[in-house]
Amino acid sequence: MSDGAGRGPATGAEPSASRPVGTLPKAHLHLHFTGSMRVETVREMARSHGLRLPATLTTDYPPLFDAADRRGWFRFQRLYDVARACVRGEADMRRIVREAALDDGAEGSRWLEIQVDPTSYAPFVGGITPALEIVLDEAAEVSRVPGAAQVAVVVAASRMRHPLEARTLARLAARYAGSGAGTVVGFGLSNDERRGDTAEFAAAFGIARRAGLASVPHAGELLGAEAVAATLEAAVPDRIGHGVRSVEDPRVLDRVVEAGVALEVCPGSNVSLGVYDVPEEVPLRRLLSAGATVALGADDPLIFGSRLAEQYETARTVHGLSDAELAGLARASFAASRAPAEVRAAAERDIAAWLEDPGGG
Template sequence: MATTLSPGAPGRDLRDLPKAHLHLHFTGSMRVSTVREMADQHGMRLPPAFTTRWPPELSGIDERGWFRFQRLYDAARACVRGETDMRRIVREAAEDDAAEGSRWLEIQVDPTSYAPFVAGITPALEIVLDEARAAAAATGTRVAVVVAASRMRHPLEARTLARLAARYAGDGAGTVVGFGLSNDERRGTTSEFAPAFRIAARAGLASVPHAGELLGADHVDEALEHLGPDRLGHGVRAAEDPEVLRRVVQEQVTLEVCPTSNVALGVYPTLADVPLRRLVDAGARVALGADDPLLFGSRLVDQYLSARVDHAMSDAELADLARSSVEGSFAPAAVKQEILAEIDAWLAAAVTP
């Protein structure tokens, strides 16, 4: 799915472009080599999609396709069996982001998935936060956390997670900065999750639900109405309705656009069909994200490379995308200013032949 051109050609090296990464799932961030090693260590058998046929061929356009995607995700998540594994995932996510120019990472996690191995959801979240602080110190990429509830579970569970997230709310590395809602957006009733988002908002947490990938602009509008999002996970299909897109722009909602994910799940046939330029031209703030590199076979810099190759974006336009990612992040103001200055320096530097 990802283009095979070098991140350094043509134009400035995209790995050196300072940026923020706002859409990365905990399990989905894993290196395929890591999930293989964990499976071997714990005596578990992985599906061929993670061994001999990686990256897997996926589709999410119907229930059957999404079920296969979810089964693969669950198979990977089942290999995460305790604190050591959890810490490794956070550390490697920070290392991989640092190698791609990411200065600020907000990794999304549902602690209920790992709670059975570490005595509860509170220890699970604390492990992630503790390693986020350590990884930031070790790699230079600051790591914050978004706690996400699942549409596949009861809305009351989302309230429990919102209260947990609220206890660790902050605005720096190793804190919870947002509350999300993930999984198949065709499941659950959006309005029923609104109380959980109100709990999170009272604690100062940002609202970052998924909407507008598997469902269209009407679902973006529904999320805007009930969940008061600061950002939308994906939101790309807002482009299908001018009025919804206008509302996204007016309310300054950042769209976490993940092109490779969109194509892998069958939302768009090719990377060139992702309406990235349409969103940007309409005035939407767009932050490119990798979503689930383990499933889609591409990381953050590949999304910028697609913008360059598939949408003919100049280095100045790519720098604007990086700025949007920083401005849409929940990093402290001083950190934002630091990264924005680095982006200006990247653009001012001469292009190496």
């Protein structure tokens, strides 16, 4: 990258030495709580609660989505809802956080900002406050385990619900705002971006910003650049979940770059959901060439069948990024994160060491 922070492709870069991406230190900024689960975990939870899973999560796993099928999102959402229904209490919630941290750590992630809507799990644990506290407590616990990623939390509202609920969640998030593992570091807005008016959620993002939380809404995946423009106005984001379709309007992409808004690009889910037909169409190179700060994410590995390291591998094999450019993406992920200074400094040293070692070890 031109500045080592995910802003534009490197010039005259050495050919990739194919160092293992699993040893490259990374921050993971786009991972949903239920979607982070191992498929074996959701199967075990279903059995323990006497629930039946569809074949796409058992014998026909991983699910396949037809890119030409405009109902792909609804099929995805049904599967996600089925998996979420298997999470029935504190033990299940703690297991998800712990396994996400261990799985991310095993493939080089040092810092994870996991996104959760506590209203989804509140009925089983006595409310949204206990639900969030369980996640935060386990995040703090597992962050002390050697080899695990350190975990912070992004509280996410659903644009399928009333904006007043988003304000409630923003106030809850603000109560637990912090700057390290086991704290809330951001506030997001997720679900089908074709539903709801983003402007109606502006007040919730205002509450979050005043508490010092990062503003990290989804936009520019199912809708085009106009949705990114609307989100820039309403949410004043620090990062945008996805945002890939900002390339459809150079003026909008210029605004993203000028504002320093990072894009959480999730190549695997973009293709699975039919946003792009094939991996080559994901505009990773175009975003980087425009100067955008890009942090790769896995989105929902349970549904899409690929984790964070695979996104880096795709960047290398499909988009032709050199090892120096992959290191730039990793640096960008930390720069866009809310990781503490000491975590960033250690990652910077180890990213440099990864590049200096031809074996990437």
